[in-house]
Amino acid sequence: MVVQEKYMNLDKVNELISGTILLESHTSCDYTKAFASDLMSDVLRFQMENTVLITGLCTVQAIRTAEMSNISCLIFARDKHVTEEMIELAKENHIAVIVTGSTMFEVSGKLYQQGFEPVYR
Amino acid sequence: MRMSYSIEGGDFSAAGRASSEVKRTLKQFNISPLVLRRIAVALYEAEMNVVAHARNGAMQVDIQPHSISVVIEDEGPGIEDIARAMEEGFSTATEEVRQMGFGAGMGLPNIKKNSDRMILTSTPGVGTRLELTVNF
Numbered sequence: 635m636v637v638q639e640k641y642m643n644l645d646k647v648n649e650l651i652s653g654t655i656l657l658e659s660h661t662s663c664d665y666t667k668a669f670a671s672d673l674m675s676d677v678l679r680f681q682m683e684n685t686v687l688i689t690g691l692c693t694v695q696a697i698r699t700a701e702m703s704n705i706s707c708l709i710f711a712r713d714k715h716v717t718e719e720m721i722e723l724a725k726e727n728h729i730a731v732i733v734t735g736s737t738m739f740e741v742s743g744k745l746y747q748q749g750f751e752p753v754y755r
Numbered sequence: 756m757r758m759s760y761s762i763e764g765g766d767f768s769a770a771g772r773a774s775s776e777v778k779r780t781l782k783q784f785n786i787s788p789l790v791l792r793r794i795a796v797a798l799y800e801a802e803m804n805v806v807a808h809a810r811n812g813a814m815q816v817d818i819q820p821h822s823i824s825v826v827i828e829d830e831g832p833g834i835e836d837i838a839r840a841m842e843e844g845f846s847t848a849t850e851e852v853r854q855m856g857f858g859a860g861m862g863l864p865n866i867k868k869n870s871d872r873m874i875l876t877s878t879p880g881v882g883t884r885l886e887l888t889v890n891f
Contacts, residue, residue, distance in 0.1 A: 672856055673856055673859055674855070674857055675800075675856065675858075675859045675861040675862060675865070676859070676861070678796045678799070678800060678861075678865055679861060679865055679868075681792075682792070683792075691855075691856045693855060693856070694767075694768055695770065695771070695855045695856055695857070696856065698770070698771035698775070698799065699799075701771070701775060701778070701795075702771070702774060702775075702778065702792070702795040702796050702798075702799040703792060703795075703796065704788055704791070704792045719768070727775075
C-alpha cells in the first residue's frame, strides 16, 4: 500500500520531481496544493496559500505574481533559464525556486499522485 | 498613512514595484494574509493595466486603521466601453502583454472581486481613473 502524504516540504517536492533548488525560501511551509499555469491572470484569481505554482513562464512577472498571491514555491518546468533578476526578486520575497527538466504535465502528475490537491477557488 | 508612486507605461520589468511596496508596508500592520493578498492582487492588476495600456500613471495610497483606499490614474488611451471592459475575457492587450502571462481579460473583474468598493471612470484619448477600497 502506498502511503500518501497530505503535505510536503520543499525538499520532498524537489526530490519527487527530480528538480534542482535554485533558491530556498527560508520560511518553512508545508505544501498541500498545486496549480499549473502560464497565465498569471489566472493565478491571481485564486487562493494560493500552501500552493506550489508550476509554470513554463520564466519571467520576472511570474515571481511578482507569486509574491502578490502569497505563493512561496515556484517550479519552472522544462529546464527554463531563471535569470539573476528573477532570483534576486524571489530572494527579497522569500520565494523558493525549483527548476526541473520535467514538463508541467509530468510535475503535475507526480504531485497529484502524492495527494496534492487542485486549487478551485 | 499616505503614499504615492509613479508608474511607467511599457516598463514590464518594473511592473509590480508599487504594489510590492504597499504590500510590504501593510505587512507591518496586523492584517490577515488573506486580506493582504486581496489588496496586493487588486493593486498589481491595476498597476499592470497602467504598464500595459498607458503612457504613465500614478498610484496614491491612503491607509486608514481599518481600510485602504487607492487611486490609480493614468494618461493613455482610456477605455471606450467600461461595461465591456469589465466582462471576463474582453481584452485589448498587445501580444507583448500576453507573453507576460496577462491580457486575458481577467484583470478588471479580478480587481472588482478583490475590492470592497471599486469605481472606474475613463475619458477615451485622455486616461483612466480607478478608485478602490479594501476593508480590514
